[in-house]
Structures are given as structure tokens and as C-alpha cells.
Amino acid sequence: QVLAPEQGQEPSSSPFDARQRRGLVDFLGLINGLREQLAEVDLTALIDVVMERTGYRTALLESGDVDAEDRLDNLRELRGMTADFDGPAAETLTPFLESAALVSDQDALSEDDQQYLTLITLHQIKGLEFPVVFMTGFEEGVLPHIRSLDDPEQLEEERRIAYVGMTRAKQRLYLLRSFRRRLAGAPQANPPSRFLLDIPYELVDTPARERVTAGGRSPARLSTLDREAAAAVAAGDRAADLEPPPFKAGDKITHASFGKGIVVSCTAKPGDYEITVAFTDAGVKRLLHSFAKLEMAGAPTA
Incomplete structure (x- = not known):
């Protein structure tokens, strides 16, 4: 009408x-x-x-x-x-x-006599308890979030939130991370979260795997290697023996998913370079040089 x-x-x-x-x-x-x-x-x-x-x-x-x-x-x-x-x-x-579609935590908890999995965020879980808890995303750039890495206050806030999530488990707690995940349609690999290093080693149980992982690493050493990687991330101020910086501030680059951008900074990290780029369409991103596959804009192709 x-x-x-x-x-x-x-x-x-x-x-x-x-x-x-x-x-x-x-x-x-x-x-x-x-x-x-x-x-x-x-x-x-x-x-x-x-x-x-x-x-x-x-x-x-x-x-x-x-x-x-x-x-x-x-x-x-x-x-x-x-x-x-x-x-x-x-x-x-x-x-x-x-x-x-997302189901709210209240909806998921409404039928106490049913067996089900509850999907819930760290911000929603405060005050709740479960016999078994699986926490995913224990990777640098995810937990803690990439925008918190250079902000001590935000980093401590994320550490507190992670602790809240861990203490929701009454019997068993599983902490998971991905070796590779797809973000914004692009594959990306992140080191293990520095928060894993805060857990006393004697409290961690890493089940043995039946096969050798890619790269020939022994399954029995996986937890040790992860802790060493997390320690290297936590001590991010230490410079590694690296090649000269691949980019400098002001360089115009392109990325397969994020498009064109301008390099803001190129910072040495353990075994890699962290490149901050202001993309025309995707905004500001922090990327690891070894995974980002950035190219100079207008560079000739082989």
C-alpha cells in the first residue's frame, strides 16, 4: 500500500x-x-x-x-x-x-538432556563450564590476533581471554592449531601461538602419531618443535640471519588475493620478514614474506 x-x-x-x-x-x-x-x-x-x-x-x-x-x-x-x-x-x-547460520550459545544450551556439541566464542564462554573443551586457532595472528602483536595491553587482554577459555574445561582441554588455513580465500601458515609457551610442559600430553609427518620430522618431537617455534615467536625482538629486506617502505606491490598495495614497513622476525602493506581494497595487512608471495607492481614476469 x-x-x-x-x-x-x-x-x-x-x-x-x-x-x-x-x-x-x-x-x-x-x-x-x-x-x-x-x-x-x-x-x-x-x-x-x-x-x-x-x-x-x-x-x-x-x-x-x-x-x-x-x-x-x-x-x-x-x-x-x-x-x-x-x-x-x-x-x-x-x-x-x-x-x-550461527546458533547462539543460549539456544545450544537449552536442551540439557541432549548430547551435542556447543560452538561458542571466547567472549561468550565466561561463566560456563564443560567436561571437555576444544580450543582452536592457537596460532600467531589468530590467537593472539595480528593487530594485538604490537600492542602490549591488547596482547595481555588476549592472554587473559585465552586463560578464561582454558579454565572452562572440567576434565579435558584440547588446544588445536592449523598448520595452514585459508583466510580471505588465500592459504596462510602461522607459527604456533606464544600462549602455548605459558603452559607448564609437564601438564601437556601430546598423543604420538603413527606416521612421520611431512618433512621427515619425528612424531615424538612434534611437541618440542612446536614449543621451540613458540619460543622464537615470543622472543620476536631477536634478529635472525636473513637476506637483505625484500621490500622497503613505499614499494608498490601486488598480492594474489588482496590486490595492489604500498609497503608501509618491513621488519625482521625470527627466520622471516613481517611486511606491513596498505592495500587499496583490503586495508592494512601484516604478512610473512615466506608465505605472502608478494610481487613488485609492474615487475616483468619470467
């Missing part, structure tokens, strides 16, 4: 004034336009279209909000998740939304 005049129908009384009706008409046009795109593009392209037509991404970039970068990271991660859904968006949108 509100949109009747614009749809060729007789107008009726409405609680909205003319300006509000125009806004509703524009919104309806936006929704109808996006519906038309469903049969023409895949999910990844659909998200790009939504960001462009709504102006949401641009609004975040220009807002100056302290949470804007986190929201942009969430959008990039959402976009990366669509890579697992091939085909027109009209066919894959519903399965994608079903797979991405």
Missing part, C-alpha cells in the same frame, strides 16, 4: 511522508535488482554486487570507526567462504546461508 502510487495503483492513507516513500521505493528497487542478479552470477560475484550497490564497504572505509576494520575482515571472510559453493547464486544461496 505504501508503494501503490509508484506501482500504478490507487494511493491509500499511509503513515509515511513523500520522502520516506521515495526511500522505500529506492530500497525496493535495490532488492529487485539483486534478485535479478541471482540467476546471472555466482555467490562471490553476488556479494561484490551487494557491497557495490549498497555502498556498505565504502561507508566502512570512510567511517573512521574503530570497529570498521573488523567488519571489513568479516566481509572478506564471508566472501572467502563462498568459494566452496559453485554454480549460480540462485541455486547456492540457500545452502550457503544454512551452512553459515
Whole structure:
């Protein structure tokens, strides 16, 4: 009824004034336009279209909000998740939304007589206890988050949050990390979290593996190697014997996933270089040179 005049129908009384009706008409046009795109593009392209037509991404970039970068990271991660859904968006949108749907911790805890797994964030878990707890993501750049690595106060806050998560386990606690994970659609490898080094060694039980891992490392030495890697990360001020810095501030580079950017800094880390890049589309990122595969913009290809 509100949109009747614009749809060729007789107008009726409405609680909205003319300006509000125009806004509703524009919104309806936006929704109808996006519906038309469903049969023409895949999910990844659909998200790009939504960001462009709504102006949401641009609004975040220009807002100056302290949470804007986190929201942009969430959008990039959402976009990366669509890579697992091939085909027109009209066919894959519903399965994608079903797979991405989150159940709140209160909903998950409502049926005490059922056996189930509870998926919950560290910020939501305070005050709860479980017989067995699995904590994932114990990697530098994940826990602690990459934006906390150069901020002592934020680093200690993440250490406190990690401790809260660990103490939710009444019987068994499993701490997990990935050797490689996909972030924003790009594979990335991170060293083990420095927080692992804070755990007394005698309290850690590392089950033996039945096969030798890639690279020929003995399974019995995996926990020792992980602790040594975490120790090297925690002592990040020490310089390693490295080749000359691969980039300098001001260099223009390209990345397969993040696009074009300008190098802000190149800092020596144990056995590697951490390169801070301001990307045109993806914002500021800290990347390890050995994994990032950065290239000079305009560099000739072999």
C-alpha cells in the first residue's frame, strides 16, 4: 500500500511522508535488482554486487570507526567462504546461508538432556563450564590476533581471554592449531601461538602419531618443535640471519588475493620478514614474506 502510487495503483492513507516513500521505493528497487542478479552470477560475484550497490564497504572505509576494520575482515571472510559453493547464486544461496547460520550459545544450551556439541566464542564462554573443551586457532595472528602483536595491553587482554577459555574445561582441554588455513580465500601458515609457551610442559600430553609427518620430522618431537617455534615467536625482538629486506617502505606491490598495495614497513622476525602493506581494497595487512608471495607492481614476469 505504501508503494501503490509508484506501482500504478490507487494511493491509500499511509503513515509515511513523500520522502520516506521515495526511500522505500529506492530500497525496493535495490532488492529487485539483486534478485535479478541471482540467476546471472555466482555467490562471490553476488556479494561484490551487494557491497557495490549498497555502498556498505565504502561507508566502512570512510567511517573512521574503530570497529570498521573488523567488519571489513568479516566481509572478506564471508566472501572467502563462498568459494566452496559453485554454480549460480540462485541455486547456492540457500545452502550457503544454512551452512553459515550461527546458533547462539543460549539456544545450544537449552536442551540439557541432549548430547551435542556447543560452538561458542571466547567472549561468550565466561561463566560456563564443560567436561571437555576444544580450543582452536592457537596460532600467531589468530590467537593472539595480528593487530594485538604490537600492542602490549591488547596482547595481555588476549592472554587473559585465552586463560578464561582454558579454565572452562572440567576434565579435558584440547588446544588445536592449523598448520595452514585459508583466510580471505588465500592459504596462510602461522607459527604456533606464544600462549602455548605459558603452559607448564609437564601438564601437556601430546598423543604420538603413527606416521612421520611431512618433512621427515619425528612424531615424538612434534611437541618440542612446536614449543621451540613458540619460543622464537615470543622472543620476536631477536634478529635472525636473513637476506637483505625484500621490500622497503613505499614499494608498490601486488598480492594474489588482496590486490595492489604500498609497503608501509618491513621488519625482521625470527627466520622471516613481517611486511606491513596498505592495500587499496583490503586495508592494512601484516604478512610473512615466506608465505605472502608478494610481487613488485609492474615487475616483468619470467
